[in-house]
Amino acid sequence: MIVMKNYLLWLPVTLIGLSAAIYSPVKRSAAQETTENKSISFAVYKSNSYTSEVYNKTSVKLHITIEKVKGINRSIVWDKTFDAKLLREYPAFENALCQKVVVPDMPDKKEHLEVTYTLVYNSNGSELQMQSGTIVYGASDKVEISI
Numbered sequence: 001m002i003v004m005k006n007y008l009l010w011l012p013v014t015l016i017g018l019s020a021a022i023y024s025p026v027k028r029s030a031a032q033e034t035t036e037n038k039s040i041s042f043a044v045y046k047s048n049s050y051t052s053e054v055y056n057k058t059s060v061k062l063h064i065t066i067e068k069v070k071g072i073n074r075s076i077v078w079d080k081t082f083d084a085k086l087l088r089e090y091p092a093f094e095n096a097l098c099q100k101v102v103v104p105d106m107p108d109k110k111e112h113l114e115v116t117y118t119l120v121y122n123s124n125g126s127e128l129q130m131q132s133g134t135i136v137y138g139a140s141d142k143v144e145i146s147i
Helices: 002-031
Strands: 035-045 060-072 071-087 097-107 112-123 126-136 140-146
Touching: 035 060, 035 112, 060 097, 071 097, 071 112, 112 140, 126 140
Parallel strands: 035 140
Antiparallel strands: 035 097, 060 071, 060 112, 112 126
């Protein structure tokens, strides 16, 4: 009977000790968050030859924004406006204007990048805005922007 009481007294202490030993490595591995660099490449090109006379005075301005998103929190990590150019001045797909943006130390899986871009077409003072975007979850992505 006395042996049984001693056993029952040591059982909770042993269980607590084992639980702490098992919990500790799990807690440490969860705290070690892996990060990676994420990159986005942009290719800007014209989708038409725009040789018709109607396009002689038509230009387009491009604005690109990259945001880091974690839940409902957003922060702009890159923002650039490209000056207006005549449509015919943009290169064809084979010679697209390219730019690569690298966002360092992004937490794996907890944050992602969102790219939005706006094209502002201007023809003899009349403006047309078109907006589009994409989400980048992986380590790299390519965004093609057709003018």
